[in-house]
Each structure stands twice: as C-alpha cells, then as structure tokens.
Amino acid sequence: MTTLGDSMNIVNWINQTQACRNVRLANILSTIQNVILSFDNFSCRHVYRDNNQTADQASKDGLNLALGIWKIDEVKDGQRLTYYHRPFID
Numbered sequence: 516m517t518t519l520g521d522s523m524n525i526v527n528w529i530n531q532t533q534a535c536r537n538v539r540l541a542n543i544l545s546t547i548q549n550v551i552l553s554f555d556n557f558s559c560r561h562v563y564r565d566n567n568q569t570a571d572q573a574s575k576d577g578l579n580l581a582l583g584i585w586k587i588d589e590v591k592d593g594q595r596l597t598y599y600h601r602p603f604i605d
Contacts, residue, residue: 516554519562521570526561 520526527533528544529551535541551557564571576586584601 516557518557518559519567520559521562521564521567523561526559529559 520529524533524535528535528540529547531548535544564574579586579599582601584599586597587600588595588597590596
C-alpha cells in the first residue's frame with residue numbers, strides 16, 4: 516500500500532526519518548505506526564501541495580470554516596455557483 520501526503524513532517528515521522536517532538540502528536544503517531552505494522556507492505560511518499568489539488572482545496576475549506584466562513588454550492592438556472600458566506604451572529 517502506498518500513501519501520499521503533502522506534509523513533509525508527517526511523511527518523515529511515519530517513515531521514521533525524523534523524530535516527532537510533540538508529545539500529543541507522538542502518541543497519535545505511535546498508534547498510526549502500530550496500524551501500519553498490520554499491513555504486508557506500506558510506503559508513504561511526499562507530494563507537493565500544488566500536485567495535490569484535493570488536499571489543497573480541503574485545507575483552504577478547513578481554514579475558511581475555522582474563520583466562520585461557509586462555502587455555499589448551489590445550482591441555479593443550470594449553472595453551478597460557488598460562493599462564501601460569513602453569517603452575522605448577534
């Protein structure tokens with residue numbers, strides 16, 4: 516199984532070519548490495564963000580949600596419209 520990731524740090528942690536110094540992330544990484552051991556073969560490779568449009572868009576959408584901005588997709592008169600909305604909460 517080959518997995519691609521756009522975070523060089525995480526890829527290096529999984530491949531054990533770099534040490535993870537964050538205790539909370541190290542615990543999660545330990546769990547991931549135990550799951551990886553259950554596979555017959557496993558590899559993890561880095562791919563740059565500009566070659567991973569799905570991850571790039573998900574990252575941008577996640578940032579907008581964190582800022583309280585909603586992504587709206589709708590179809591109107593046969594055309595797909597996408598826009599962003601930041602609701603006002605009183």
